[in-house]
Each structure stands twice: as C-alpha cells, then as structure tokens.
Amino acid sequence: MIKKTAFTALILFISVAAGTQEEAYKVQQTFNMVAAKAKPAVVSLKVVREDAETFIEPEFFFGYIIPRERTYRYDTQGVGSGLIIDPEGHILTNYHVVEGASRIKVSVADAGGKEKTYMASFSGGDPALDLAVLKIHSNDRFPYLELEPLEAKVGDFALAVGYPFGFRQTFTSGIVSALNAGIKVEGRKYEKLIQTDAAINQGNSGGPLLNLNGRVIGVNAAIFSPSGAFAGMGFAIPASEVRSVLPDMLAGREVKRGWLGISLTALDPVMAARLGVKTTSGGIVNAVAKGSPAYEAGIARGDIITESDGEPIEKEEDLFYRTYTRRPGDIMELTIISGKLTKKQKIKLAERPGRDSSVIYTSGRADKVRPGHKSNAYSWEGLDLRFEEGGAVVERISADSKLFGYLKRGDTIRAVNRTTVGSFAEMPNVFDAVNLAEGVLFDIERDGDGMFISVLVPEGKGRRYKPGPKT
Incomplete structure (x- = not known):
C-alpha cells in the first residue's frame, strides 16, 4: 500500500513538473516572438x-x-x-x-x-x-511598433529593449512594479511614470517598454540608482502620455498645454492653524487669472486646493505640472476647501496663454471694491503702517523688527490671520490680536502680486514662504 501511494505521488509530481515546464516554455516562446518583432524597430x-x-x-x-x-x-x-x-x-x-x-x-x-x-x-x-x-532621411519602408491602447497594470510582464552604454541591442524582462511614480533626475521632473524592475541602463533612454503582445506600454526615460548603474528601479513614460502629444510632435507643432489660471503657495502648519483647517498638505490660492477656468469656476484667493484628480497636492509645483502636462479641454477634478466648506469641483482646462499674452491676475470672483479711505498711520512691531484703499501699506520697517526679512517697504497687508484690514479704525484690533510666538499668516500684495506669508517667531527668528508657479 505504501509503495502504491509513493508511486502515485511520483506520477503526480512528474505531471505537475511537466505542466510547469510546458507553461514556462510558452512564456519563453512569447519572449522570443516579442524580441523578434522589436529587433528591427x-x-x-x-x-x-x-x-x-x-x-x-x-x-x-x-x-x-x-x-x-x-x-x-x-x-x-x-x-x-x-x-x-x-x-x-x-x-x-x-x-x-x-x-x-x-x-x-x-x-x-x-x-x-x-x-x-x-x-x-x-x-x-x-x-x-x-x-x-x-x-x-530615407524613402525606405520600415518595420515599426504600435502603442498599446490599454493601460498597463501592476504585475504585468514588462520587456525593455535598447542599446545600453552604446552596446548591441539588448532585451531584458521584468514586471510593472508601480504606476504613477514620480522622480527628479538632473533637474528634470517626471510624473505619472511606469516603474519596472526590467533592467534599464544608460543608453536605454528612448527605447520601448513592451508587453507580451509586443506593443509599447512606455518609453524608457530614467533610472534611480545611487551608483549610476541599474538598481532594480527603472521608469518609463506611459503610452497614454505619448499618445496625447504625438500628433503635435509629428506635425512639428508646439504642444498645446492645459491651463487652470491660478497661483499657489504650499500650505504649512502655521498657515493651516491660522486658517483653521486640519490638513497641512495642499496649496493656498494666491491669485486667479481673470477669465481663466479657475476664475469662471468661482475659485478665489484664500481657497485651499488639497487634491487634483484624487492625487494629493503636496507642494506648489504639483498642480502646475499636472495642468501643464494636460491638454486644453481635459477635465480636472479639484478638491477645494473654501471657508468651512470642502467640495469637489470639475473644471475644463483652457489652452495655456503664450508668453507674450497679457494675463491679469486678481483675487478671483471674490474681489470686492472697497470705498476710498482717508490715509492714516499706525505703528506695530517695528512697522510704520499707513492705511490706504486695499489694506495697510508698510512705510518703513525697523532693522531690529521681528518681521524684518519677512515684510518689506511697499508691501500692502490686506489681511492678518484671515481678518481683513478694512479701515484705519480696524487696524489696532487686527494687529494687536497677533502673537508672533503662536504664528501669524499675512495676506499681502507685493509688486502687484498677491502672496501669503507665514511667520513664526518664538525667539526673533522665522521663515518666509514664497508663492509657487502660476498654473
């Protein structure tokens, strides 16, 4: 009985081994097919x-x-x-x-x-x-590769082809390790990349990342490596991103860019505390371009954008890149904190204006025209302030002021900790309520541009936050 059981187990083992070998051979044949298809292309x-x-x-x-x-x-x-x-x-x-x-x-x-x-x-x-x-430069007809219309998935086989270090063509295999990866290489920022463990080295840049159908799922662009050699992390630009700009590139046209029409500053803990919001990630709206998609959607200065298309806004450049790499007419969904209301809003992107275009940035549809006020003077924390229409203008700042290096002469302070400087009579209440050791958020206008500056000065030292790029 024992011999019979052992014999049966041996037969099962041989059958499983044969089946596994057959499946492996099929995968190998597929690799052979893809390699043959890719070689001349x-x-x-x-x-x-x-x-x-x-x-x-x-x-x-x-x-x-x-x-x-x-x-x-x-x-x-x-x-x-x-x-x-x-x-x-x-x-x-x-x-x-x-x-x-x-x-x-x-x-x-x-x-x-x-x-x-x-x-x-x-x-x-x-x-x-x-x-x-x-x-x-030839009239010859060439073999070519097609872009894969479907999105790659994590776990898919990934096959990289190229000429590493200028050697002969090589073919390496791996899987799709991650999607929507981001990396910064030599000052160039990449987003929405396919990450793969298929070996990619210098010289592979520009080669294809293929699936088992021999279609292009990405264009190999970068590696992450402390030594400069492959370390298991390669990155490719997805075929979907290629497809969005390919017609313009083939025609030799300038690629059209999406545009939202806002300027952001990264939200920091002091700003979040002064604005009364729980999140510390996101960007606070500095200014809104008149007539832009953001303007028409009612986004106003002081609103906080925390996500775009479900992805968090962690620094001011994030939203700029995500709109810049989109096309006019694309729909972007933003998560916005406006006052005490958190909402999701879909906005259709417009075409980014050219460098020579005249774009007027405002506070958005929340702009209010204040009546004229009599100019009056007030001193606070080493600042000589004068009220004019729009807020308190910094006339002079003492070199030993705790705010020296944060504010400068000519700045117009429009609000402090979200309290608007609406008249000279309001200035003592607005400014005297501030405790620099607890942190303060200034809403100012400088050289025609709006910006938010957060200051925390426990021992006479602080940090300035500058506005980010305009999207």
Missing part, C-alpha cells in the same frame, strides 16, 4: 552636439603681450535608443537624448542582425514630457 542613436568655449590667450605684437579672446568649437557625442512608430521612419525617443543635436545618426538592425545606418532630423518634441520625434 528599435534603433540605436548616436548624437553629435556642437559646443564652444571661449578663452583669453596672450598674443605677441612688437614685443608687447596683448590679450585676445578666442572661441574654440568642438563636438561632443552621446548615445541613446529609439523606436520606429510608422513605416515612413518616424522615431520616438526622449527629448533629452537629442536635445541640442547638430547631427543624429540612426542604426537599424534587420532580423538577421545586420545594421544599416541613416541620418535623421528632429521633427518635434515636448521638453515637459521628455519626448521627441525624429525622421529618418
């Missing part, structure tokens, strides 16, 4: 940039030394990867790979591994998303 990029340096060199003239400025020009080279996205030979890659290039050489490998070299030129790009499109 993933290219190596060699980029030449022209740089120049200027030196002061001595020049001898009749026994005299005369300094002369000389400029020397030289070429620098870089490497990267790219993927062909249509039969005409348009290549998708990272913007940082080809930025400033004077010449771009493309190497394409056929199914047998034989390489052919072409020259290419820049067609269009998007520095914000770190994407660029090149065009191969």
Whole structure:
C-alpha cells in the first residue's frame, strides 16, 4: 500500500513538473516572438552636439603681450535608443537624448542582425514630457511598433529593449512594479511614470517598454540608482502620455498645454492653524487669472486646493505640472476647501496663454471694491503702517523688527490671520490680536502680486514662504 501511494505521488509530481515546464516554455516562446518583432524597430542613436568655449590667450605684437579672446568649437557625442512608430521612419525617443543635436545618426538592425545606418532630423518634441520625434532621411519602408491602447497594470510582464552604454541591442524582462511614480533626475521632473524592475541602463533612454503582445506600454526615460548603474528601479513614460502629444510632435507643432489660471503657495502648519483647517498638505490660492477656468469656476484667493484628480497636492509645483502636462479641454477634478466648506469641483482646462499674452491676475470672483479711505498711520512691531484703499501699506520697517526679512517697504497687508484690514479704525484690533510666538499668516500684495506669508517667531527668528508657479 505504501509503495502504491509513493508511486502515485511520483506520477503526480512528474505531471505537475511537466505542466510547469510546458507553461514556462510558452512564456519563453512569447519572449522570443516579442524580441523578434522589436529587433528591427528599435534603433540605436548616436548624437553629435556642437559646443564652444571661449578663452583669453596672450598674443605677441612688437614685443608687447596683448590679450585676445578666442572661441574654440568642438563636438561632443552621446548615445541613446529609439523606436520606429510608422513605416515612413518616424522615431520616438526622449527629448533629452537629442536635445541640442547638430547631427543624429540612426542604426537599424534587420532580423538577421545586420545594421544599416541613416541620418535623421528632429521633427518635434515636448521638453515637459521628455519626448521627441525624429525622421529618418530615407524613402525606405520600415518595420515599426504600435502603442498599446490599454493601460498597463501592476504585475504585468514588462520587456525593455535598447542599446545600453552604446552596446548591441539588448532585451531584458521584468514586471510593472508601480504606476504613477514620480522622480527628479538632473533637474528634470517626471510624473505619472511606469516603474519596472526590467533592467534599464544608460543608453536605454528612448527605447520601448513592451508587453507580451509586443506593443509599447512606455518609453524608457530614467533610472534611480545611487551608483549610476541599474538598481532594480527603472521608469518609463506611459503610452497614454505619448499618445496625447504625438500628433503635435509629428506635425512639428508646439504642444498645446492645459491651463487652470491660478497661483499657489504650499500650505504649512502655521498657515493651516491660522486658517483653521486640519490638513497641512495642499496649496493656498494666491491669485486667479481673470477669465481663466479657475476664475469662471468661482475659485478665489484664500481657497485651499488639497487634491487634483484624487492625487494629493503636496507642494506648489504639483498642480502646475499636472495642468501643464494636460491638454486644453481635459477635465480636472479639484478638491477645494473654501471657508468651512470642502467640495469637489470639475473644471475644463483652457489652452495655456503664450508668453507674450497679457494675463491679469486678481483675487478671483471674490474681489470686492472697497470705498476710498482717508490715509492714516499706525505703528506695530517695528512697522510704520499707513492705511490706504486695499489694506495697510508698510512705510518703513525697523532693522531690529521681528518681521524684518519677512515684510518689506511697499508691501500692502490686506489681511492678518484671515481678518481683513478694512479701515484705519480696524487696524489696532487686527494687529494687536497677533502673537508672533503662536504664528501669524499675512495676506499681502507685493509688486502687484498677491502672496501669503507665514511667520513664526518664538525667539526673533522665522521663515518666509514664497508663492509657487502660476498654473
């Protein structure tokens, strides 16, 4: 009986092992198929940039030394990867790979591994998303890869293809480790990235991240590594982000940007305490552009935005980036604290105005026109203040004032701890109620711009908070 049981277990083990081996072989065949499909469509990029340096060199003239400025020009080279996205030979890659290039050489490998070299030129790009499109100088028809229309999921197989360190084409595998990842590399900020443990190294930038169908789920863009070599954390720009800007890049047009029309300052604990809100994350609205989507939605100065599309606003740049990387017409849902009311509001983004456009920032639809007041003077905490229409103007600030370095001459204090400076008669009550050791929130206007400044001065020292970028 024991022998029979052991024999049955052995048969079951062999069957399970055979089944597992068969499944592994199927996965291997799929990898083989994807690698064969990607090989002729993933290219190596060699980029030449022209740089120049200027030196002061001595020049001898009749026994005299005369300094002369000389400029020397030289070429620098870089490497990267790219993927062909249509039969005409348009290549998708990272913007940082080809930025400033004077010449771009493309190497394409056929199914047998034989390489052919072409020259290419820049067609269009998007520095914000770190994407660029090149065009191969040829009338040949090229194999190409398609963008995956469906979103990747955590746990999906992920296959990275590229030319690391300028070597031959390599193919590595892993999974999608996370979605909506963010990272900052050499001053460039990335958001909404796919994180993968498929090996990505320098030179892989611009190559594709593929699924098991051989479709592109992302464009490899960055790694996180203390040593500079792969450490299990690679990042790719999702295909959905690529698709949103690809038509403009192919046409060589400037990519249109979404615009909300507000300026934010990051909320800090002092501000939160003075405003009576429990959250310490979010941004407080400094100003609202007249006629902007935020203005039409009724957002006003002093409102607090804590989330956009369900993602927290942790610093002032967050909302700027999320609107900047969206398209005009996209809908964004904001979570807003306005007074004691917390609400969710959907807003349709407009097109970001050009640099030459005249945009007037106001306090939003909450603007009130105050009647004129007689100018009057008042002194407080080393400040000489004068009331004018709109608030208390700082006439002078003593060098030993606790507020020196926070406020400056010409600032108009419009409110203190949310209490409006509406008249000269109100100034003593407004300012004398302040305890700097407990923290104070100033709502001021400086050089035509509104801003919130929080100050906590337990021992004569404090910290200033500056407004963030306008979104």
